[in-house]
Structures are given as structure tokens and as C-alpha cells.
Amino acid sequence: MTIPTHIVGFDDMPFPPGHRGDVGVIGTVFTAARLDGVLLTKIRRDGANSTHRLAAAIQDSRFHGHLQLIMLQGIALAGFNVVDIWKLHHETDLPVLVVCRKRPDYTAIRRALLTRVPGGKRKWGLIQRAGEMEALEGIYVQRAGLDRETAAAVIRATAIHSRIPEPLRTSHIIATGLSPWGGRQRV
Numbered sequence: 056m057t058i059p060t061h062i063v064g065f066d067d068m069p070f071p072p073g074h075r076g077d078v079g080v081i082g083t084v085f086t087a088a089r090l091d092g093v094l095l096t097k098i099r100r101d102g103a104n105s106t107h108r109l110a111a112a113i114q115d116s117r118f119h120g121h122l123q124l125i126m127l128q129g130i131a132l133a134g135f136n137v138v139d140i141w142k143l144h145h146e147t148d149l150p151v152l153v154v155c156r157k158r159p160d161y162t163a164i165r166r167a168l169l170t171r172v173p174g175g176k177r178k179w180g181l182i183q184r185a186g187e188m189e190a191l192e193g194i195y196v197q198r199a200g201l202d203r204e205t206a207a208a209v210i211r212a213t214a215i216h217s218r219i220p221e222p223l224r225t226s227h228i229i230a231t232g233l234s235p236w237g238g239r240q241r242v
Contacts, residue, residue, distance in 0.1 A: 059123035064222025066128040068234040078133035150200035
């Protein structure tokens with residue numbers, strides 16, 4: 056088993072309640088434990104363009120030829136802009152690993168999608184297609200194009216300072232720092 060060491064991890068920037076429009080998404084590119092680059096893209100809040108925009112950010116970057124794995128901090132970015140992890144896997148020819156600290160409340164997510172979010176039925180289908188999150192190495196994951204054993208090895212190799220792998224921890228820190236809301240609403 057070869058453990059991927061060239062990884063891009065994506066997380067979205069915080070945004071204020073009621074925000075409409077685009078939300079920034081930060082990607083951090085790592086080679087093993089070394090940060091090699093940062094990517095920036097924007098996706099629509101509660102929109103349907105996250106898969107396309109993430110694929111384009113990767114394919115248009117100077118890192119594209121070296122990357123071996125995509126990590127996401129949750130399957131939905133910018134509210135409910137749900138990533139089609141299988142389509143992202145096929146468009147980039149890279150495996151995708153979705154990471155969450157705790158198991159999502161699928162009942163609440165389904166209710167919100169089907170009652171309050173445009174395109175909610177399609178988005179719920181993408182979440183179902185990705186499969187149930189599984190416990191792995193103290194966190195929860197979904198996988199596309201990556202077996203369980205390799206996913207566990209990647210998490211062990213990249214979760215240096217917390218249970219969250221460094222590419223995601225770092226993208227979260229940068230996204231929060233660059234957001235004018237810094238993870239909280241300003242008054």
C-alpha cells in the first residue's frame with residue numbers, strides 16, 4: 056500500500072448569517088507535513104457549483120500533476136453547496152476523503168435540505184450517494200476512490216497536531232483568518 060503524500064485540503068471561509076452570494080474556499084497543498092501552496096476559489100452559498108469549482112481550482116493549479124488526494128472538511132461547503140465526491144474523483148482522477156469530527160445528524164440535514172434549500176432533493180441524493188460516514192481513526196469519513204486501509208493510514212500520517220489532518224486544519228486556520236468575520240459575526 057502506498058500512502059498518498061501530496062494532498063490538497065479544502066475548507067470554506069466563515070460568512071455572516073443571511074449572506075447571499077459567493078463564499079471563499081481555501082485549499083492547502085501539502086507534501087507530507089510541509090505546506091507547499093495555497094489555492095483560493097469561490098462557490099455560491101447553498102449553490103450547486105462546488106464540485107466544478109474545486110475541480111477547476113485543482114486542474115488550473117501548478118500542483119495538479121503532483122497531487123495524489125483531495126481532502127474535504129465536510130461534504131457541504133458554503134452552507135449547503137454539496138460536493139459530488141464521486142464526480143470530483145472522476146473529474147480530477149484523484150481519490151477524495153471527506154472528514155468530520157463527529158457523525159452528522161442526517162435527519163436534521165435531510166429535513167433542512169428538503170424544506171429550506173433550493174435543489175435540496177438533488178443535494179440529499181449526493182449525500183446519500185456518498186454513503187454513510189464511517190468511524191475511522193477517531194473521526195468520521197466518507198471516501199471516493201480510496202480504500203479504508205489507505206484512508207486510515209493517511210489520517211494517521213497527517214493528523215499531527217489534532218485528530219484533523221494537517222491539510223484541513225491548515226485550510227481552516229487560513230480561511231478563518233482571511234474572512235472578515237473570523238468565524239463570528241461582527242457587530
